[in-house]
Each structure stands twice: as structure tokens, then as C-alpha cells.
Amino acid sequence: MNQKSLFFWLLAVGIFVITSCKEDILPKPMANLRLDYPEASYTTFDQASCPFTFEMNTDGKVKQEKNCDLSIHYPKMKATIYLTFLPIKNNNIDSLLRDAQSLLFKHVIKADDIIDQPFVNKNENVYGMYYAVNGNAATNAQFYLTDSTRYFVDCSVYFYAKPNFDSIMPAASYLRNDLQNMMESFRWKK
Template sequence: MKRLIAPILSLFLLGCGDDPLPKPKGYLRLEYPKAIYKKTVVPLPFTFEKNTLSAPIPNVKTSGKTKGVDVKYPSLKATIYLTYKEVRDNNLDSLLRDAQNLTQKHTIKADEISYNPYENHEHKVYGMFYEIGGDAASQSQFYVTDSINHFLSGSLYFYAKPNYDSIYPASEYLKKDIKRLMESVRWEE
């Protein structure tokens, strides 16, 4: 009988306590620093503003008539690839078609592609911003041009398998940076 009383007594003492309460669901909360933009001068015929969260821009990459710079965000594991081409010999239609085709290549994985035209008549900057929803390789793309001499295109890529739910917060943060970059482009005459 003594053997039976000790376990029952210990269960009684351990079993008494507060009723268990369900814990609330936890959600991932990512906070990024407030963007601070500074004018960036690169050895190309344009300037733009970039977020100070991004890394310094390394040397310009050149391939034939194409030149480019990478705006890297190491903490977000992302890069905005900028490609510059001169408009010459009536090639503007070809440059526009290439930029639009690059965006359309993502339709295989994209849930949607929305676009927003951009026009700044004062500084002669005209272009298009594309937002790509879904598990596409690039979440945002754009191009700007003065329609006479300059053409700049850009694409955002993450160093990770495209999982829209996972990269959405970073994508939204960088979307604002891309729009600021577009709006701040100033061509050199």
C-alpha cells in the first residue's frame, strides 16, 4: 500500500498548478533600417541615388557596347543589376523590345506582372517599372531612357531559391529603392 501512495501523492502534487494556456501564433517580423539615399556617381553617363544600406559599387563591367554596375545588398542577399547601352542607329525599338522580353521570360513562374510607366519631362527620363509576383527569379525590373542617347535597364535578383513568401519583405523594401533609383537618374549631356 505504501508503494501505491507515494506515486499517487507525487502525481497529485505535480498535477496541481495553473491551467495550460494556448500560446499565440508567432509571425516573422522583419524590420529594415529607414532608407537613406545618396547621389552615386559611376563612370557612366548618368548619376542616380542609392540606399546607403547597399555596398559600394565596384568597377564598371564592360561587354562590347554594354556597360553595367551592380548595386549589392549583402544583408538582404540581393543585387540590382544595372545595364547601360547607348541609343544609336535607331536601335531604341530593339532596346525596348529586349527589356520587355526579359521581363516576359518570367511569365513561366510568375503569378502576375504589373507595370507602372514613369515620365520625368524636366530631366528627360522615361521608362517602365515591372513588378513580378510569384516564384519568379526576379521580383522587379525596369528601364529608363531619354529616347535619344541613353538606355538603362535594371533587374533585382536574390541569392536564394525564389520563394515569394520568404523574399516578399525584402522585395518590398528593395522595390522602393528601385523606384527611387529610377526617379533620380540624371543623364550627362
């Protein structure tokens, strides 16, 4: 073997040794914070001017808008539950139902799945539908309730951030439970 060949052979072995000893550098995977929330405790919302009552989480801060429209703020989760109260006039229950459902169907584009659950409480004359929306939709839970003759309530939860369901999943689950508890404890005043 001549000197020139030996030089190139040693150079090749050196390059091989130098490059083969490195560990591959891999980027760290993206991670989400672990968010734990306290066990919910509930209190009754009963505003004298409103024809309904329900149980709400004590962590929520209620702000009454016009009439009996409410916004329940959850500052730690950066979310708000919006409750809209509408009296039924001139037998307009069909249009109120269509409006509530059309709001939901605007989220179908971004939703992976929408699970609907009918709600009936004959003893309290409360009827409605609960929707759980999975995916990157603007709302991940909503419901509507009515007594079918006098009153109608539409309720949904929104976060103050661009929807990323994986990131907000702990808060979304927590608020879904609150929303479901609101619906199940809802009563019309006599």
C-alpha cells in the same frame, strides 16, 4: 453476463478510455522569420565616367562592371540590383526595348501578376517603365529608362536563393522601394 463477455466489455472500455484521453499531435505550422530593415537613407551615385546619376541606398555596395554596368549588392538581404547601361547606336532603340521586355516576359511563367507603371520625367528627358512582379519569379522588380536618342538603362533585382515570394516579401518590398527611388531620381548628365 458471463465472465468472457465481462472481460471483453472491460477490455473495450479500457481501450476506449486509453485512446480517448490522448490529445491529437499536430505538427507546428511552417513560419517565416520577421525581417525588419532600417529606414533607407540615400546618397547620390555619380561616377565621372558614367553619363547618369541617381540616388541609391547607402546599405548597397556598388561594384562597377564594364563600361557603366553596375551591380549593387545588399549582403544582409542576399540580393543584388543589376544595372546595365547601353548607348543607343544606329537607332536601335526598338531592339533594346524588345530585349528589356523579353527578359521580363521570361518570368511570366512563374509570376502570379506583373504590374507595369509607365515613367515620364520630361524635365530631365527620362522615359521608361517600371515592373513589379508578384509570385515566385526570379526577379520581383525591374525597370528600363531611356532618353530615346542616346542612352538606355535596364535594371532588375535578384535574390541569391530559389524564389519563394512569401519568404522574401519583406526584403522584396524594401528593394522595390529602392528600385523605384533609383528610377525616380535618375538623371542624364548634360
